[in-house]
Amino acid sequence: MEEPIYLDHNATTPVDRRVLEKMLPYFCEVYGNAASIDHIHGNKAKQAVDEARQTIAKLLGCRKESEIVFTSGATEANNLALIGAFRKFRDKGRHIISSIIEHPAVLDTLNYLKCEGAEITLVPVDACGVIDLEALEAAITKETILISVMFANNEIGTIQPIKEIGALAKSKSILFHTDAAQAAGHEKINVYDMDIDLLSFSAHKFCGPKGIGGLFVRSYSPLIKLSPISFGGGHEKGMRSGTLNVPGIVGMAEALSLANKEMKAENNRLMEVASLICQRIQQTFPDIKLNGHPQKRLSHNLNLTIPGVEAKALIHLLKNKLSFSAGSACSTVKVEPSHVLKSIGITDEEAFQTIRLGLGQSTLDAQRIADALIQGILRIKG
Known part of the structure; x- marks a missing residue:
C-alpha cells in the first residue's frame, strides 16, 4: 500500500538527510561534554557548539553569538523568556500583554505567572487573525514590562506585524518577546531590525532534530539578563543549566542554514x-x-x-x-x-x-x- x-x-517536520549527515559524527566520534574544556574531547564538542551558535546568531541577525541560549525547544524557550523576564523585572512592573491566539506554551505560562502576581492582558485579533495594533497600544500601562506576540500562528498561518509591534514596544521601553517557532526557517528574521528583545525557536519545525531549540536574548540596547528557571551548573551564561545536546545543536544550525538558503x-x-x-x-x-x-x-x-x-x-x-x-x-x-x-x-x-x-x-x-x-x-x- x-x-x-x-x-x-x-x-x-522530518529531519533533512543533509542535517542527519552533519549530526552523525557527534554521536559516536565527537562525544565529549562541551562544558569539559580541560581536555581535547570536550574542546572538540565545544568548538562544534561555538560554530553552530555563531551560524544561528548570524542567520537571525544577532550582534553576538552569545545572544543565543540553547534550550530543549520553543516551549522551554517561551517559559524561560516569560518567567525569566517577569522575575527579573517585576520590581519595575507586573503587567504583561499578549495576544488571544498564542500557542499554549505562551498562554499556559502566562496563566501560571498570575500565581506569581503577574497581571495579564490578552489583545484581540481581527477576522484574519491579525493583532489589533491600536488595542495593543491602548493596553499599555505604566506597569507594563513585557509584550509577547507570536511571529506566525501555528493553526491559521497568519503572520503578525512584528516590526511594528517591536517599534511600539521600543518606543515605550517595554521588552518584546516573540514565539517564532512557526516562522524560523520559513520567514526572514532580523531580531535587531525588528526590535525584538527575546525570540523563541525550535529545530523540528524547519527539518532539524526534535528536542533542541533556542532563545535569542538581546545584549545591546538594552542588555537583557533573565532570571534562570532551572538550576544545576550555570550553563548558557547561567540562564539554562544542563549538558548541551551537541548533535542536536549541530543539526539545528545546519537545518536553519539550509532553510534560509x-x-x-x-x-x-x-x-x-x-x-x-x-x-x-x-x-x-x-x-x-x-x-x-x-x-x-x-x-x-x-x-x-x-x-x-x-x-x-x-x-x-x-x-x-x-x-x-x-x-x-x-x-x-x-x-x-x-x-x-x-x-x-x-x-x-x-x-x-x-x-x-x-x-x-x-x-x-x-x-x-x-x-x-x-x-x-x-x-x-x-
Whole structure:
C-alpha cells in the first residue's frame, strides 16, 4: 500500500538527510561534554557548539553569538523568556500583554505567572487573525514590562506585524518577546531590525532534530539578563543549566542554514501548491473557507473550514491516504474547539469542521492531495 502523504509539517517536520549527515559524527566520534574544556574531547564538542551558535546568531541577525541560549525547544524557550523576564523585572512592573491566539506554551505560562502576581492582558485579533495594533497600544500601562506576540500562528498561518509591534514596544521601553517557532526557517528574521528583545525557536519545525531549540536574548540596547528557571551548573551564561545536546545543536544550525538558503524558492513552490489544492477543492465545494490572512500567511499552511464535514471523521476516513490534523496538533487531546478559530469569529460547530494542512519538502502532488480530500468529503456528505 502506498504511504500516506504527510501534511502535518506545522506540527513537526522530518529531519533533512543533509542535517542527519552533519549530526552523525557527534554521536559516536565527537562525544565529549562541551562544558569539559580541560581536555581535547570536550574542546572538540565545544568548538562544534561555538560554530553552530555563531551560524544561528548570524542567520537571525544577532550582534553576538552569545545572544543565543540553547534550550530543549520553543516551549522551554517561551517559559524561560516569560518567567525569566517577569522575575527579573517585576520590581519595575507586573503587567504583561499578549495576544488571544498564542500557542499554549505562551498562554499556559502566562496563566501560571498570575500565581506569581503577574497581571495579564490578552489583545484581540481581527477576522484574519491579525493583532489589533491600536488595542495593543491602548493596553499599555505604566506597569507594563513585557509584550509577547507570536511571529506566525501555528493553526491559521497568519503572520503578525512584528516590526511594528517591536517599534511600539521600543518606543515605550517595554521588552518584546516573540514565539517564532512557526516562522524560523520559513520567514526572514532580523531580531535587531525588528526590535525584538527575546525570540523563541525550535529545530523540528524547519527539518532539524526534535528536542533542541533556542532563545535569542538581546545584549545591546538594552542588555537583557533573565532570571534562570532551572538550576544545576550555570550553563548558557547561567540562564539554562544542563549538558548541551551537541548533535542536536549541530543539526539545528545546519537545518536553519539550509532553510534560509532555500527559503525563497521553497516558499514560492509551496505557495503555488497550497493555491492549487485550495482552488481545486473550492471548485467542487465553493462554501469551503480558507482561514487566516489571504496574503500575510505562512506559505506552507492551509486552514480550511468544510461545512457539514466533521474534521475528525475526514481524518479517520483518509488516514491511509493523507496525514493531517484538525486545528492545533498541540491541543488535539482536548475536546474544546480551538481558541484560535473562536478568536477569529468561527463558531464552535465550524471549528470542529476545520482541518489544517501543513505542507513541506515532501509535498509535491497537489492534484493527488486535492482529489483525496474531495473524495473524502463527498463520501461523508453522501
